[in-house]
Amino acid sequence: MLQTFTKESLFHEYYAQWIKVYKEGAIRPVTLNKYLVTLEWLKKLSPNLKLGDITRITYQQLINDYAETHERQTTMDFHHQIKCAILDAVDEGLIARDPTRKAIIKGKTPRAKKPKYLNQFELHTMLNHLKLTPQISWDWFILLVAKTGMRFSEALALTPKDFDFPHQTLSINKTWDYKHGTGFLPTKNRSSVRKIQMDWQTVIQFSGLVKGLPEDKPIFVKESQKVYNATINDILERHCKAAGVPVISVHGLRHTHASLLLFAGVSIASVARRLGHASMTTTQKTYLHIIQELENKDIDIVMRSLSELS
Known part of the structure; x- marks a missing residue:
């Protein structure tokens, strides 16, 4: 009541x-x-x-x-x-007037920011340190997230039937509740339901790895297994240190994936769809620093082109 x-x-x-x-x-x-x-x-x-x-x-x-x-x-x-x-x-008349108007938002000095993503050379170096065995492991998980930009919970929820090897696509249509252990959950939003194109090498690797596994069971999570984000982050940290590159988190692999696509000239709209962002605005806000860097690069190209007109 x-x-x-x-x-x-x-x-x-x-x-x-x-x-x-x-x-x-x-x-x-x-x-x-x-x-x-x-x-x-x-x-x-x-x-x-x-x-x-x-x-x-x-x-x-x-x-x-x-x-x-x-x-x-x-x-x-x-x-x-x-x-x-x-x-x-x-x-409802319980408060006389809006007390939040013109509120001043303060805050303590931010901590030094850790690196959020790797550049292409650093990522390549780190991936070369992965131990990719014939069986599914967390190293394979790290590789797949780096190549697709999936969210942590989306990657945990992957089943063999989500892979469409003939068309080189991966269907993202659910997440895994690793925090409360209730199993499959819906995606973050409707835009998160998507198909991600995979490169041929990833297709060949995973077609062999998931062969014979139950079609509707997660490939990375065992029955009743408790998964912690920190566990995979620790594994990734060890690989980063061994490779001599900045230490990033699993979510940092998603940032790395998006950053490499943007620097490669992929449109913001395509990156937003691949990441499952609700709108391009989210992508623009998240990767503003990269977009600004690319805009400066574009200005240099424009100026160089104009200077050649005489």
């Missing part, structure tokens, strides 16, 4: 019910968990804050308190996750 709220009600209690009503069943469990984490922070930072006491000043103080232990982008996410609930409370 839903609780009735007044201006004297605690904000974190209102937010808890707001999550239950508006978010449960409407968003993916991993996204829902982020809202629940935000709820715990509200309880910690402002356990006695009442709806009627939320003003621009009290809201800004809440954001400032959170920002003391979080980087600016994380603080921005925190702000966005509670803002919608606050605006609903404003509409």
Whole structure:
């Protein structure tokens, strides 16, 4: 039964019910968990804050308190996750006016960023250190992610029937719930359902590897096996160190794949489709630094071409 709220009600209690009503069943469990984490922070930072006491000043103080232990982008996410609930409370007359207007988003100094991707030479060097045995292994997993740009959970969910060897394609239509062990899950969004073209070498390698395996069972995950992202990251780290290249994560292989395609001149639209991004905007935001670098390169080409006109 839903609780009735007044201006004297605690904000974190209102937010808890707001999550239950508006978010449960409407968003993916991993996204829902982020809202629940935000709820715990509200309880910690402002356990006695009442709806009627939320003003621009009290809201800004809440954001400032959170920002003391979080980087600016994380603080921005925190702000966005509670803002919608606050605006609903404003509409219901529980808060006088929008306290989030003109909020200043702060944050502690970001940590030194680790390398997110490898260049072509570094990737080639690292892949040469993989031990590609006749049986499926995590080294094969690393190779396939590097060559396709799949998400970690998408690669875990691959079954033999997802491979279309005659047409050299790989169907991405599900993910694997490695965090809670519930098996197959839908993809991140509808755009994530896609077919990825594979090179002939990968086709030959995997056609032999998956031969005789159950058609609808994951090829990388054994029955009732618990898989940890950190485990594969550790394996990849060892290979990176052995190859003398920057240490990246498995997700970094996805960034590497996209970066190499962009530098090779593949269009943003094609890269977005291959990665399963919901829109090209996502691709542009994620790889802005590379796109800017390519634009500078294009300007040099344009200027050189124009200078030859005389």
